[in-house]
Amino acid sequence: MRYDFDKQIIRTNTGSVKWDHSEAIFGDKDILPMWVADMDFRAPQPVIDALKDKAEHGIFGYTKGMGSYHEAIIGWMQKRHNWSIQGEWICHSPGVVPALNVIVQTFTEPGDKIVIQHPVYHPFTKVIEMNGRTVVSNPLKEEDGRYVMDYHDLEEKIDDQVKLMILCSPHNPVGRVWTREELVQLGDICLKHNILMVSDEVHADLILEGEHLTFASISEDFAQNSIICTAPSKTFNLAGLQTSNIIIPNEHKRGKFQKALEANFMGSMNTFGVAATESAYRYGEEWLDQLLEYIKGNYDFLKSYLEEHVPGIDVFPLEGTYLAWIDCRKLGLDYTALEELIHKQARVAFNQGYIFGSGGEGFIRMNIACPRSILEEGLQRIERVMNSL
Template structure:
C-alpha cells in the first residue's frame, strides 16, 4: 500500500495539543505549529482498521490484552531490533514519562543523584527534580560536527550518591543514534559503579542512518542492570492512546517495578491502545519504511534550504528521530530574543533549545513529521523574519 504523506489533514478542532492550543501556549492562534513530537500523518491503515473494529464491538471495559499482544511486541523486537524478548519481561505503563517517574521513585531515594546527558528531553530533568532527586549533568560535546558522549566527564562526576543514569537512545533532541561501541563504553562505566541504566528507546524505530542497538541486547550483564522503555507512540503516531511497554529482564528489578505499578494503580491498559499497538507491530512496517523515506527527504530539503537561504543557521546531522536540531547562535540573539523572533515575528511554534538544558541555548528543535508544504511555509516564515531583523 502506498501512503500519501503529502496530504494535509486538518487537525484543528480535534483537541490536538499541537494545533488547538497555540494561542494558550504561544500567545497567537495563527502560529504554525512545528514543535511537539507528534506527526501530522494518519496512522497506518491496519491500525485504523483495528480501532474501527474495536469501536464497532462497542464494549470498552477493563483491558489487559491477550497473549497475542505480547507476541506482537516480541516479534517486532526480534525482527526490527534483533533482540529476543521474553513475555514475562514486559510491563505496561500509560506512557514512557509516567514510567520514568515511577522508576525514579522506586529505585532511588530522595537526595540520590541521577545522571542525564544535556541537552536532553526536558521531562528527564523534571522527573528527577520533582521527586526530590539531584540531577548530575554529563553534557554531550561536539567533535567534528557531531555530538558524542564525554566519558571522562562522566567518570569524574560519579560518586557513591549516583544511583541511576537515564539514557536517551536515540537521542532527543540532537538526533544521534548511539553506536554499539558508544553504548558498551557508557554501559561498562555504569556496571563498574553499580549504576542502574534506564534507557529511553521510544525513538528506536525512527532511525535514518546507522542501526539502533538496544542497550539490554548487548550483553546479559547489561540486561540485568537495565530497564528499557519502549512505546509505539512516536513510531506510529499513537501518543494519545497512552500505551508503553517497559521491558525489564532482571526479575528482581521487574518485581519492584510491577509492585510500584500496582501500588499506584497504573497497571491497567487502554482498550484502544492495546488494539493499535498489536496491529502496528504486526502490520505497520510498510508504513514505517515509507515514513522514514519521507522524513529523510524533508530533512534533506531543510538542510538545503538552510544552506541556501538561512546561512546563519547550522542544522546538525539527523541519524534518528524526526526532530531537527538547529544552531541559531550566529544570529547573536539571547534565548529570549530568539524566542521572540521565531514565535512572534516568524509565527512558527518551535521548541526552544534552552528548555533542553545545558548546551541548548541558541538552538531550536523543528518537527519534520509534517507535510512538505508545512515545512516550506515554516522555513519561509523564518527566512522573512530573519530578513526583517537584518534589515
C-alpha cells in the same frame, strides 16, 4: 499500498495539543506549530481498521493485553532490532514519562543522584527534581559538528550517591543514534559503579542513518542492569492512546517495578491502545518504511533550504527521530530575542533549545514530521524575517 504523506490533514478543533493549544502557549492563533513531538500523518491503515473494529464491538471495559499482544511486541523487537525477549519481561505503563517517574521512585531514594546527558528531553529533569532527587549533568560534547559522550566527565562526577542513569537512545533533541562502541563504554562505567541504566528508546524505530542498538541486547550483564522503555507512540503516531511497554529482563527489578505500578493503580491498559499497538507491530512495517523515506526527504529539504536561503542558521545531522536540532548561535541572540524573532515575527512555534538544559542555548528543535508543504511554509516564514534583519 502507498501512503500519501504529502496530504495536509486538518487537525484543528480535534483537541490536538499541537494545533488547538498553540495560541494559549505561544500567544498567536496564526502561529505554525512545529514543536511538540507528534506527527501530522494518519496512522497506518491496519491500525485505523483495528480501532474501528474495537469501536464497533462497543464494550470498553478494563483491559489487559492477551498473549497475542505480547507476541506482537516480541516479533517486532526480534525483526526490527534483532533482540530476543520473553513475554514476561514486558511491563505496561500509560507512557514512558509516567514509567520513568515510577522507576525513579522505586530504584532510588530522596537525595540520590541521577545522571542525564544535556541537552536532553526536558521531562527527564522534571522527573528527577520533582521526586526530590538530584540531577547530575553529564553534558554531551560537540566534535566535528556531531555530539559525542564525555566519559571522562562522567567518571569524575560519579560518587556513592549516583544510583541511576537515564539514557536517551536515540537522543532527543540532538538526533544521535549511539554506536555499539559508545554504548559499551557507557554500560561498562555503569556496571563498574553499580548504576542502574534506564534507556528511553521511544524513538528506536525512527532511524534515518546508522542502526539502533537496544542497550540490553549488547550483553547479558547489560540486560540484567537495565530497564528499556519503549512505546508505539512516536513510531506510529499513537501518543494519545497512552500505551507503552517497559521491558525488564531482570526478574527482581521487574517485580519491584510491577509492585510499584500496582501501588499507583497503573495496572490497567487503554483498550484502544492495546488494539492499536498489536496491529501496528504486526502490520505497520510497510507504513513505517515509507514514513522513514519521507522524513529523510524532509530533512534533506530542510538542510538544503537553510543552506541556500538562510545561511545564518545551521542544522545538525539527523541520525534518528523526526526532530531537527537547529543551530542559531551565529545570530548572537539570547533566548528572549530568539523567541521574539521566531515565535513573534516569523510566527513559527518551535521548542527553544534552552529548555533541554545546558548546551541547548541558541538552538531550536523543529518537528519535521509533517507534509513537505507545511515544512516549506515554516521555512519561508523564517526566511522572510531573516531577510528583514
